[in-house]
Amino acid sequence: MNEAASAQNSREENQTSTSAAQSTTQSTIQTTTQSTEGTSESQTDDFPNVSLDDWSMVLVGPKYKIDQEISQSGLSKLSNGYLVDKRIVSAYDDLAAAAKKAGYPLVMVSAYRSVAYQRKIFDANVDTLMARGESKEAAEKTTKLTFTEPGYSEHHTGLAIDVVDQAWYQDHTTDVLDHRFGDTDGGKWIQAHAREYGFIVRYPEGKYDITQIDYEPWHLRYVGVAAATYIEENQLTFEEFIDQVKER
Missing domain, CATH: 3.30.1380.10 (Muramoyl-pentapeptide Carboxypeptidase; domain 2)
Structure with missing residues (x-):
């Protein structure tokens, strides 16, 4: 085979190799993109369809x-x-x-x-603690450790x-x-x-x-x-x- 023919064959082989590599790369990118999109869509679909107004x-x-x-x-x-x-x-x-x-x-x-009932039991506990000598502020603070404040x-x-x-x-x-x-x-x-x-x-x-x-x-x-x-x-x-x- 002469040098011209050899060079031509070499160029064709390089082009074929480059084309195959590009095809593989594009396929990989497409697959990765589809996979990422699928994951994102799946994560989105997992979130409940709720509203703050519910x-x-x-x-x-x-x-x-x-x-x-x-x-x-x-x-x-x-x-x-x-x-x-x-x-x-x-x-x-x-x-x-x-x-x-x-x-x-x-x-x-x-x-x-009810809020009213919560207030009743909250205040009753405060009164009990105050009867034991605690200040109103201290009694309310202590009560909040056990009873939720009315309305909350x-x-x-x-x-x-x-x-x-x-x-x-x-x-x-x-x-x-x-x-x-x-x-x-x-x-x-x-x-x-x-x-x-x-x-x-x-x-x-x-x-x-x-x-x-x-x-x-x-x-x-x-x-x-x-x-x-x-x-x-x-x-x-x-x-x-x-x-x-x-x-x-």
Whole structure:
């Protein structure tokens, strides 16, 4: 083969090699782009379709005073005598039935509380401490460690409930609302399954800096199944979830 022919063949081989490389690169870029787009779309689709205006998204807590207390007509009495927002009755009944089937029958110890009632028990505790010699300021500060200030309790919404299982209730008559409940089989079942019925453990462990309330494995809050699942799977507080809703 002469030098001219050899050079021509070399150029053709280089062009073929370059073309193949470009094709491979383009294919890789396209595949990567599609994969990234797919991941982004999947993450977007995972976020619950909720609005801050939804009735189940009302945020109440030590830093968030309730805007408007639920009306009496919006409440419904459960079979145990406690009042809740009538829109969560079926969800709670389903949760209670599932817990009973799993071997952890629930005992409710608190549900809806009016602002007026919260004020009554708050002031009563302040009066008790003052009778023991504390100043009013000190008594109020101490009371806030145990009782939520009137107007700032989730129980005003009718969407919050305090529940434990029957075994714990029977064995802890003087300290029912204790964080150790979260370490029991019943407490663990609630943590794992409450979301399936639209409830979250509102004050999770290690999140005091955000919620301003210590770990309460018994305190459940209704937010809807989609939101509850997202919150629990991503280990968020309700405050953090609301912040994400605001950003969207």
